Amino acid sequence: xxxxxxxxxxxxxxxxxxxxxxxxxxxxxxxxxxxxxxxxxxxxxxxxxxxxxxxxxxxxxxxxxxxxxxxxxxxxxxxxxxxxxxxxxxxxxxxxxxxxxxxxxxxxxxxxxxxxxxxxxxxxxxxxxxxxxxxxxxxxxxxxxxxxxxxxxxxxxxxxxxxxxxxxxxxxxxxxxxxxxxxxxxxxxxxxxxxxxxxxxxxxxx
Amino acid sequence: xxxxxxxxxxxxxxxxxxxxxxxxxxxxxxxxxxxxxxxxxxxxxxxxxxxxxxxxxxxxxxxxxxxxxxxxxxxxxxxxxxxxxxxxxxxxxxxxxxxxxxxxxxxxxxxxxxxxxxxxxxxxxxxxxxxxxxxxxxxxxxxxxxxxxxxxxxxxxxxxxxxxxxxxxxxxxxxxxxxxxxxxxxxxxxxxxxxxxxxxxxxxxxxxxxxxxxxxxxxxxxxxxxxxxxxxxxxxxxxxxxxxxxxxxxxxxxxxxxxxxxxxxxxxxxxxxxxxxxxxxxxxxxxxxxxxxxxxxxxxxxxxxxxxxxxxxxxxxxxxxxxxxxxxx
Numbered sequence: 058x059x060x061x062x063x064x065x066x067x068x069x070x071x072x073x074x075x076x077x078x079x080x081x082x083x084x085x086x087x088x089x090x091x092x093x094x095x096x097x098x099x100x101x102x103x104x105x106x107x108x109x110x111x112x113x114x115x116x117x118x119x120x121x122x123x124x125x126x127x128x129x130x131x132x133x134x135x136x137x138x139x140x141x142x143x144x145x146x147x148x149x150x151x152x153x154x155x156x157x158x159x160x161x162x163x164x165x166x167x168x169x170x171x172x173x174x175x176x177x178x179x180x181x182x183x184x185x186x187x188x189x190x191x192x193x194x195x196x197x198x199x200x201x202x203x204x205x206x207x208x209x210x211x212x213x214x215x216x217x218x219x220x221x222x223x224x225x226x227x228x229x230x231x232x233x234x235x236x237x238x239x240x241x242x243x244x245x246x247x248x249x250x251x252x253x254x255x256x257x258x259x260x261x262x263x
Numbered sequence: 264x265x266x267x268x269x270x271x272x273x274x275x276x277x278x279x280x281x282x283x284x285x286x287x288x289x290x291x292x293x294x295x296x297x298x299x300x301x302x303x304x305x306x307x308x309x310x311x312x313x314x315x316x317x318x319x320x321x322x323x324x325x326x327x328x329x330x331x332x333x334x335x336x337x338x339x340x341x342x343x344x345x346x347x348x349x350x351x352x353x354x355x356x357x358x359x360x361x362x363x364x365x366x367x368x369x370x371x372x373x374x375x376x377x378x379x380x381x382x383x384x385x386x387x388x389x390x391x392x393x394x395x396x397x398x399x400x401x402x403x404x405x406x407x408x409x410x411x412x413x414x415x416x417x418x419x420x421x422x423x424x425x426x427x428x429x430x431x432x433x434x435x436x437x438x439x440x441x442x443x444x445x446x447x448x449x450x451x452x453x454x455x456x457x458x459x460x461x462x463x464x465x466x467x468x469x470x471x472x473x474x475x476x477x478x479x480x481x482x483x484x485x486x487x488x489x490x491x492x493x494x495x496x497x498x499x500x501x502x503x504x505x506x507x508x509x510x511x512x513x514x515x516x517x518x519x520x521x522x523x524x525x526x527x528x529x530x531x532x533x534x535x536x537x538x539x540x541x542x543x544x545x546x547x548x549x550x551x552x553x554x555x556x557x558x559x560x561x562x563x564x565x566x567x568x569x570x571x572x573x574x575x576x577x578x579x580x581x582x583x584x585x586x587x588x589x590x591x592x
Binding site for chain 1: 264266267268269271291294295298299301302311313315339343362363364365366368369498499500
């Protein structure tokens with residue numbers, strides 16, 4: 058992997074379009090569906106002030122931005138991030154607190170967003186992978202993951218990175234064995250554990 | 264997940280009243296267990312009361328030397344508390360052997376005590392389970408029962424209690440402080456959880472509306488020499504097949520005091536008082552520990568797939584006794 062920008066005539070220049078947006082737009086266009094940003098239904102929705110029966114309104118600070126959301130109380134923080142705010146960097150793996158793919162930082166502490174009800178985060182500060190760095194200025198842990206090739210398929214990586222940041226901040230890992238133990242809430246099916254360990258160590262010792 | 268109403272309580276009274284007035288209401292603190300169970304349609308509370316705004320987040324050393332742990336103290340904060348590490352290492356080790364760092368950052372002290380079993384039949388709504396659906400039968404007794412209990416079982420249920428923290432709490436004679444609709448009361452930890460008997464769905468003595476406010480750990484100077492050993496199928500992030508919390512006071516090679524509790528092998532956090540009594544006055548050494556371990560497991564009843572558990576529990580206990588008492592033989 059490399060983080061250098063490479064020219065490739067087959068791939069359009071990234072003008073702030075995410076891979077997901079690109080795929081969505083391409084699929085819609087190929088199916089002959091026109092996308093209108095301001096459809097009548099959206100205008101009607103914008104006028105609705107009262108939450109639907111049984112729903113509630115919560116406020117969050119997500120990646121530094123204030124967000125107000127209307128949610129069903131059953132909504133997990135993970136689903137609120139992905140489905141309501143379209144922050145799809147945070148991944149849904151097991152959805153049961155066992156794999157760690159959904160790890161985010163709530164009030165600077167790493168938690169499993171799949172077992173966190175969004176309703177309980179009212180007033181909280183949430184940081185996801187999207188809030189850590191930019192393509193031009195990566196977070197040190199993101200940079201270290203690239204340098205040490207700490208992933209293969211990348212599905213667990215947003216969770217691994219958020220968990221690593223939490224681990225480093227907590228400050229309890231003194232040895233390699235400690236880091237492995239304190240990263241045990243994040244499963245990597247590709248088995249990049251040794252490289253994840255190297256990445257965490259580099260930032261921890263920096 | 265079934266729909267529910269969500270209330271955020273501002274104080275203990277508001278939480279207790281809301282829960283007492285709506286049968287089936289559950290409090291939510293960390294949510295690590297109940298949200299999982301709600302997704303599986305195993306827990307179906309009509310109402311959740313968010314108690315995270317209540318002032319139950321402190322760890323205090325009382326004037327009598329006891330430690331008072333607020334019900335909302337996170338497992339990670341308790342595990343890394345300097346007083347807990349120095350005075351009750353078994354408690355810190357038990358907490359750190361449970362779950363993952365993310366889950367420990369969420370899970371609360373009060374909630375940990377109320378954890379439901381990890382019996383796979385309890386989780387599988389397609390199978391009978393007396394704990395989940397009273398009277399439907401126990402699938403584990405004649406099923407695959409490798410992880411199940413060998414102590415405290417009944418013909419209705421052989422599910423293990425999953426908490427590591429609670430094993431240390433049992434050994435330390437903790438006290439559970441509860442506030443309910445009729446006021447406050449204190450429950451000895453060993454009386455808090457119930458054996459399954461004919462009513463495995465009733466896991467503790469709490470009544471509707473009862474809120475655990477704190478857990479108190481009595482001063483126990485010799486608990487500074489204590490440990491928690493956990494044996495499981497993988498090195499981390501797994502429930503116990505067998506575990507032992509041990510505190511030992513040894514003077515001149517003779518055992519003066521002992522505390523023993525077992526996890527992973529019983530239907531509730533299992534205190535082994537008879538084994539403690541056996542140790543007192545004896546010479547600290549492996550032969551003594553082996554005999555004490557046999558006393559601790561003498562009432563074990565095994566099932567086809569968990570017949571290894573009494574021996575595993577004995578060896579786990581012997582190892583914990585060796586770690587705390589040394590071997591003078």
